[in-house]
Amino acid sequence: MRAxxxxxxxxGTDGEHTLLEVSMGPxxxxxxxVFRMDVTLDGETVVKLKPVFxxxxxxxEKIAEKNSYLGSMPYTxxxxxxxxxxxxxxxxxAVEKLTGLSVPERAEYIRVILGELTRLINHSALAGFLLQDxxxxxxxxxxxxxxxxxILDLFESLTGARMMCNYMRFGGCRCDLPPGWIEQTRSVVSxxxxxxxxxxxxxxxxxxxxxxxxxxGALPGRLAVNAGVTGPMLRASGINYDIRKVDxxxxxxxxxxxxxxxxRGDVFDRYMIRxxxxxxxxxxxxxxxxxxxxxxxxxxxxxxxxxxxxxxEAYGRIEGPKGxxxxxxxxxxxxxxxxxRVRPPSLINLTILEDMCLGQTIADAVVIxxxxxIVLGEVDR
Amino acid sequence: METLEPLKGxxxxxxxxxxxxIVPNGSPANPASLLLDSGHARAAAAFLRDDPALAFDYxxxxxxxxWPERTVREKIKVKRMVGGAEKEVEELSERKTPACLEAVYHxxxxxxxxxxxxxxxxxxxxxxxxxxxxxTPVWRSCxxxxxxxxxxxxxxxxxxxxxxxxxxxxxxxxHPMRKDYIAxxxxxxxxxxxxxxxxxxxxxxxxxxAP
Amino acid sequence: xxxAGIIQGMIETARNFAGSYHDPERLTTVQYPEEKLxxxxxxxxxxxxxxxGGDAMAxxxxxxxxICEKECPPQCIYIIKDLAKKPDYVGxxxxxxxxxxxxxxVCMSCGICVEVCPFDAIKMDQVFELSTSDRFLGLLFHxxxxxxxxxxxxxxxxTEAAEIDxxxxxxxxxAEASAAARAAAAKPLPPGGVK
Numbered sequence: 054m055r056a057x058x059x060x061x062x063x064x065g066t067d068g069e070h071t072l073l074e075v076s077m078g079p080x081x082x083x084x085x086x087v088f089r090m091d092v093t094l095d096g097e098t099v100v101k102l103k104p105v106f107x108x109x110x111x112x113x114e115k116i117a118e119k120n121s122y123l124g125s126m127p128y129t130x131x132x133x134x135x136x137x138x139x140x141x142x143x144x145x146x147a148v149e150k151l152t153g154l155s156v157p158e159r160a161e162y163i164r165v166i167l168g169e170l171t172r173l174i175n176h177s178a179l180a181g182f183l184l185q186d187x188x189x190x191x192x193x194x195x196x197x198x199x200x201x202x203x204i205l206d207l208f209e210s211l212t213g214a215r216m217m218c219n220y221m222r223f224g225g226c227r228c229d230l231p232p233g234w235i236e237q238t239r240s241v242v243s244x245x246x247x248x249x250x251x252x253x254x255x256x257x258x259x260x261x262x263x264x265x266x267x268x269x270g271a272l273p274g275r276l277a278v279n280a281g282v283t284g285p286m287l288r289a290s291g292i293n294y295d296i297r298k299v300d301x302x303x304x305x306x307x308x309x310x311x312x313x314x315x316x317r318g319d320v321f322d323r324y325m326i327r328x329x330x331x332x333x334x335x336x337x338x339x340x341x342x343x344x345x346x347x348x349x350x351x352x353x354x355x356x357x358x359x360x361x362x363x364x365x366e367a368y369g370r371i372e373g374p375k376g377x378x379x380x381x382x383x384x385x386x387x388x389x390x391x392x393x394r395v396r397p398p399s400l401i402n403l404t405i406l407e408d409m410c411l412g413q414t415i416a417d418a419v420v421i422x423x424x425x426x427i428v429l430g431e432v433d434r
Numbered sequence: 435m436e437t438l439e440p441l442k443g444x445x446x447x448x449x450x451x452x453x454x455x456i457v458p459n460g461s462p463a464n465p466a467s468l469l470l471d472s473g474h475a476r477a478a479a480a481f482l483r484d485d486p487a488l489a490f491d492y493x494x495x496x497x498x499x500x501w502p503e504r505t506v507r508e509k510i511k512v513k514r515m516v517g518g519a520e521k522e523v524e525e526l527s528e529r530k531t532p533a534c535l536e537a538v539y540h541x542x543x544x545x546x547x548x549x550x551x552x553x554x555x556x557x558x559x560x561x562x563x564x565x566x567x568x569x570t571p572v573w574r575s576c577x578x579x580x581x582x583x584x585x586x587x588x589x590x591x592x593x594x595x596x597x598x599x600x601x602x603x604x605x606x607x608x609h610p611m612r613k614d615y616i617a618x619x620x621x622x623x624x625x626x627x628x629x630x631x632x633x634x635x636x637x638x639x640x641x642x643x644a645p
Numbered sequence: 646x647x648x649a650g651i652i653q654g655m656i657e658t659a660r661n662f663a664g665s666y667h668d669p670e671r672l673t674t675v676q677y678p679e680e681k682l683x684x685x686x687x688x689x690x691x692x693x694x695x696x697x698g699g700d701a702m703a704x705x706x707x708x709x710x711x712i713c714e715k716e717c718p719p720q721c722i723y724i725i726k727d728l729a730k731k732p733d734y735v736g737x738x739x740x741x742x743x744x745x746x747x748x749x750x751v752c753m754s755c756g757i758c759v760e761v762c763p764f765d766a767i768k769m770d771q772v773f774e775l776s777t778s779d780r781f782l783g784l785l786f787h788x789x790x791x792x793x794x795x796x797x798x799x800x801x802x803x804t805e806a807a808e809i810d811x812x813x814x815x816x817x818x819x820a821e822a823s824a825a826a827r828a829a830a831a832k833p834l835p836p837g838g839v840k
Contacts, residue, residue, distance in 0.1 A: 106600070106601070107599075107600060107601035107602060107603070110601040110602070112610055112611075114611060115610065115611055115615075120718050121716070123716070123757065124716065124717075124718035124757070125718070126755075126757075127718055127753055127755035127757065128718065150461070150463065150464060151461045151464070152461070153461070153463065192658060196661070199673050202673065206685075209685050209687070209688055210685050210686070210687055211687065212687070213687045213688055213689040213756060213769065214688070214689060214754060217753070217754065217755070219755045219756065219757075227760070228687075231686070231687065231804075251657055254653055254654070254657055255653075255654045255657040255658070256654065257650075258649065258650030258653055258654075259650040259651055259653075259654050260647065260648060260650050260651055261651065262650075263650070276574070278491050278492055278544050279491065279492075279573060279574045279575070280574040280575050281492060281493055281494065281573065281574065281575020281576075282575075283494075292544060294544045294547070299547045357760060357761055358712070358716060358761055362461060363460050363461055364460045364461075365459050365460030365461025365464060366459055366460075366461060366464065367461055367464045368464075368495065368540055368550060368552075370494070377494060379494060379495050379540070381495055381497050381538070381540070383499065384461065392497070392499050392500075394495070394497045396494060396495040396540075400578055400579075401575055401578065401579070403578065404574060404575055404577050404578050405574070433601060
């Protein structure tokens with residue numbers, strides 16, 4: 054806690070050893086949004102670290118209580134604003150569990166394709182931003198974004214918007230694939246592996262990257278499970294828990310893919326897990342694009358307006374690119390949800406940020422934060 | 435969906451003195467939840483985490499819910515004297531459900547890859563007796579989520595290592611997610627006036643001098 | 646050899662740098678505003694109202710049913726109904742909006758108003774250069790600003806407009822056919838009785 058009478062920045066002026074309190078404040082190029090860390094330093098070593106957020110709190114959960122179920126769908130885009138389609142999918146899954154709607158085959162395949170494309174764009178953006186935090190000043194970022202742009206163009210031609218897609222509906226998808234979309238997607242997906250090879254030859258063997266990330270921010274597996282960490286961070290610590298395999302939601306049961314696991318749980322493992330997950334996503338995309346059936350894209354019992362589920366509750370969760378994204382809905386029979394809750398993976402993954410950063414230098418704290426992969430829209434809602 | 439009766443039995447056997455209730459769930463194919471009493475909740479949570487057959491080692495989601503007092507009107511059958519003979523008639527009865535705040539915990543088992551177990555803890559009322567035991571010593575993932583429930587609903591978690599506001603600023607005094615929260619009227623201008631928004635906009639420009 | 650990874654990374658960068666002079670894959674920057682990307686058919690930015698024919702107010706398809714106002718998530722649409730009715734494309738008398746305001750600074754381009762409209766009256770436009778220096782009313786669009794002709798809509802969303810036009814043409818033809826049949830059935834009998 055800060056002592057109010059001592060001069061700002063120093064705690065304890067007795068003796069030659071003073072601790073420096075630094076606020077890596079909300080306006081900071083490396084904090085991935087408006088995020089603040091109150092770091093207490095002994096020289097350059099982190100002694101205490103408290104994350105402070107709430108700068109982007111928009112009370113999304115209360116807004117959802119005033120809107121109908123469909124009206125909350127565009128707001129879910131804005132939660133994790135980099136991956137809007139997986140947010141939509143999580144919410145649609147929760148409402149489908151609440152109401153008992155079923156999703157036709159073609160819509161499930163479209164959802165898987167869009168979900169895996171979203172995973173690709175998220176992991177590319179993460180790799181780029183992590184390298185930027187380490188000081189690479191934009192070159193890997195721009196290479197990653199060049200590929201990301203191709204996928205965003207695909208989203209625009211299907212859903213109408215690059216980032217705020219608002220595409221999934223309860224019981225299916227909003228509109229069918231335009232002619233030529235599958236071929237365009239196939240060509241983007243077929244060129245992605247060569248981009249990944251280029252990216253890896255740029256970065257993975259790089260000694261500076263290895264020196265800055267190996268052994269930094271190691272997270273033991275048991276602590277990760279207890280702290281509720283999910284997603285690539287958990288798998289980098291060696292725990293095999295991927296909700297796509299465990300719950301088997303959507304059409305994931307039909308696809309053949311592996312779950313990459315790390316060993317030490319340090320930043321390098323987390324970076325490599327994400328690159329490997331991108332390769333697995335490409336495998337899933339190849340299979341889905343090959344096997345997508347024809348047919349309807351909406352459940353015939355689904356209604357757009359005036360959806361009134363029976364009173365009850367449901368928790369729907371998906372393996373988002375950042376971790377387990379869950380939506381908890383309580384319905385009281387009316388057109389608006391009684392309670393709508395988002396389980397944000399970024400917020401829960403931040404629980405052990407302090408434990409990971411203790412004893413490391415402050416430069417490492419930046420890199421560790423970058424590897425946790427937070428998006429403030431999700432942390433604060 | 436297997437029922438929760440055997441699990442209820444095991445918890446009652448492992449933590450003597452606990453009261454466990456099964457709360458049904460109205461929506462299709464969704465699991466029921468267990469309502470625990472707050473005195474023994476932490477012991478029950480430790481049992482759920484440490485028991486090798488259950489191994490609920492991952493608390494996925496901790497939610498707060500606000501249940502203000504509601505009047506439930508329902509038709510019930512009562513025996514009444516009608517025309518000299520006792521008959522069963524339907525009567526409209528009113529009862530008030532008690533007001534409380536609730537914390538809902540979704541537990542999963544990563545070791546067994548097993549499905550959700552939902553725990554509920556309820557406070558005694560919404561006004562002054564709003565404390566619940568914190569399950570952060572059992573599952574570390576509850577730390578930030580319980581702070582958020584304290585911030586937005588007002589439930590005080592005893593035993594939490596660092597209970598302070600997380601999303602609102604420290605000097606804020608109300609609890610925004612409660613059903614009776616009134617948002618402060620700090621809008622300067624509302625261009626698409628209709629309904630309540632129009633009334634609020636009119637109050638900002640007395641005399642009808644809106645730009 | 647120590648430093649091999651860095652050298653390899655630099656080779657990649659050099660490849661990209663040299664490639665950007667002749668390979669369009671490597672140089673992907675579009676020099677906006679001198680160059681603009683071609684618009685995509687499904688893209689959506691702000692809504693607009695569609696009218697048929699030449700007169701914007703008389704041909705407006707909107708019947709002020711206020712479904713879009715109710716479903717709009719940020720509540721940015723404001724409608725006041727005009728009780729004077731006007732005939733629509735099949736001849737049925739419908740209400741019309743006296744006031745139809747959309748606050749574009751609040752609109753979040755979700756397209757839900759378009760999805761729920763039963764009359765194909767409101768559709769998504771693709772303009773995004775909307776900046777104005779008027780802080781209060783500059784982005785409050787009224788009915789006159791929002792109304793755009795069906796020809797404009799067909800230019801933006803070709804396949805959708807073609808479908809809607811075909812359907813409306815079919816409905817109009819059926820309505821005219823049934824009106825003609827009713828008129829023929831209601832004709833008085835010729836003098837001298839039916840042969």
